[in-house]
Each structure stands twice: as C-alpha cells, then as structure tokens.
Amino acid sequence: MQVPEAVRWADGGDAIDLLDQTELPEAETRLRITSADAMAEAIRALRVRGAPAIGIAAAMAFAFEAARHARLERGEFLERLAATRALLLAARPTAVNLAWALDRLDRLVGSLSDAPNGVVACKLWGEATAILEEDRAMCRAIGEHGLALVPDGTRVLTHCNAGALATGGIGTALAPLYLAHERGRALHVFVDETRPLLQGSRLTAWELGRAGIPVTLVTDSAAAVLMAQRRIDLVLVGADRIAANGDVANKVGTYGLAVLARYHQVPFYVAAPCSTLDAFTPTGAGIPIEERAADEIRRGFGRLTAPADVAVFAPAFDVTPAALISGILTDRGVLEPPFVDGVARLTTTAPDVVA
Ligand code: MRU
DSSP, X not given: OOOOOSEEEEGGGTEEEEEOTTSTTTOOOEEEEOSHHHHHHHHHTTSSOSHHHHHHHHHHHHHHHHHHTTTSOHHHHHHHHHHHHHHHHTSOSSOHHHHHHHHHHHHHHHHTTTSOHHHXXXXXXXXXXXXXXXXXXXXXXXXXXXXXXXXXXXXXXXXXXOSGGGSSSSOSTTHHHHHHHHTTOOEEEEEEOOTTTTIIIIIIHHHHHHTTOOEEEEOGGGHHHHHHTTOOSEXXXXXXXXXXXXXXXXXXXXXXXXXXXXXXXXXXXEEOOGGGEETTSOSGGGSOOOBOOTHHHHTGGGSOOSOXXXXXXXXXXXXXXXXXXXXXXXXXXXXXXXXXXXXXXXOOOOGGGOO
C-alpha cells in the first residue's frame, strides 16, 4: 500500500526530509531539514504534525544535531544535546510522543557515558531510525486489531488527521480503514473539515482519496445531523495523549463528537500507539493544552475572517472524558473501559519527562 511519507531520512542520513503539510493539498512540497532549529520551527508551524510524527521528527533532529556536534569536547557536547532536547520539547506541549521519543534518546545518551561522542551520535541515529520503524509497525498492528471494528459497509466519521501524514506508517485511526479497503471491504468515510486549520479537509480527505477510499467531506457542525440521520456506524479518531484514567486529548472538537456519539448511541473509538499512553498524568485535567495564535482563526489562511482585533479562544486540543469512549484501539489490542489497568500495563512513557 502506497501512503505519503510525512518524515524520512534524506541524503543517507545527512538531512531530514519532511512533506510540508501546510502546503497540502495544493502542492506536495518536500523540505530538507538540517538543524534542530529548523525542525522546531517545522513542528510549531505544523509542517510536520500529528502526535507520532512529531515524536519521530524530533528524535531524528536530535540525532542529527548530535552528529553535527560530535567533535565538541564532551561537556559542551552534552550541553548542546540538553539545549536541543529543551528546544524540541518546547515546540508543542500536548502530544506526549514528543517527550516519549526525546526521553528515549536521552536515556540512551546516559547509558553511553564511556563512549566517544561519535559513537553516541551513531547510536542516536540508529535509535531515531528504530523509533520511525517501530511506529510504522505499530500503525499496522493498530490496523490489524481495528479490522473487527470496520466490517463490510461501515460508515465512519473521523476528525482531524490521524493517518499516514501524522505517523511513520499508515496512521492510527485511519490504519483499520486502509487495511479494510485493501481487503476489499466497502467503506465510506465522512471527514470533518476540522476547524480552524482544516487537517480533515486538507490532509485526511487528500490521503484517503489518494488511496481510493470513498470520502465525503463535512463541516464540523454537520456531524450532529449525520448521526441523527443514522448515517454513521462508528466514530474513529486519534489521540495526542491518553491519561492514566483513559481521558483523551485530541484535536479540538473531538470532545463534542464524543458527546454527540453518546447521545446518538454511535460507538466512539480512539486509536493510538502505546507511545501516546501516559500513565503518569492521572486524568485529562493534567494534560497541557496548546493554545494557538489568535490570527489562525481571525485570518484563516491569510484572509481577514473576523474583526482584526476580536478576542479569540484558540485551544488546539480538547479532552474527551474516558466515560464517553467505547474503546481504545492500540498496537497491542483494544482496551475496554474502565481503562486504568490497561493504560498502566501498556504505558511506555517515563515519569520524568511528562509535562
Ligand atoms: O494539531 P495537529 O494537526 O498536530 O493535531 C493532530 C491530532 O489531533 C491527531 O488526531 C493526533 O495527533 C493523532 S495523530 C495519529
């Protein structure tokens, strides 16, 4: 199956190649990233976005920076790595995958205290590559576990983009859809536009359409009508962080969909790899929620779409309470409510890096 690659090595590991998602669907522009500064900018600007993809991209940038500074004296080298980690970690606060990936590399550096800088840099390159490859495998496993949710004829509603563009593989929420389609099952995917940055219309509709999966684009506010008309069998979304009790942070609007799904008795599932589970944040109330710039709403894509000085509330994410979630689809199987034991069992995030 051919899906777009959000992030990959270029020039034999001498650069990182990103598909600039701010340009989609108008243009498929690939960027060549050669510094952590440029990667932090790309993450902040959503050129690369989606929880797993930003973890992978940050890990690659960290490894890249280690190679660039391997000739420094040890103390300076370690200082440079610490500053790089802080820079990348601060780029976006909500998705735990960023901290998860950087912590993994940090622990590797700690375990190599006797190795020369060049060896440390080489091992970091291998670990970042492993994070990318593992994510690819986790996406496929999520897809396999999720196949039972999408029998022939399923009509799915999804929000934002939790597809190939958000991961190193075939996505999280979109993975079961890709696999079901590949196996010849009929599917119809309703895609929320996803205000204000339109990840649904610009990215999800684009990547599913490219794969030949039938898509209907809807405005976010049409979801209620679709459910009332019994035209949705399943709501399937991704996650940026899942707290110990199963509360889920995901793109703003997800919580509203979960409320609608409960009212209309439509199953509401969240798909995420284990790298998105965070058993060290007890509930969703402890998840830091990124707020975006007011002009992303006042000046949608460069045009004035509101009074220039109107006050704006622009959370990028919201938290869906665990009580509204029918199941959490992971690479290691489907967790059923209550989620506490399952999240604890599958969490791989270390407590010292969780914001
Ligand atoms: O702001 P974004 O585009 O990074 O938000 C992405 C989402 O909310 C996704 O649903 C989530 O990261 C899961 S991606 C597999």
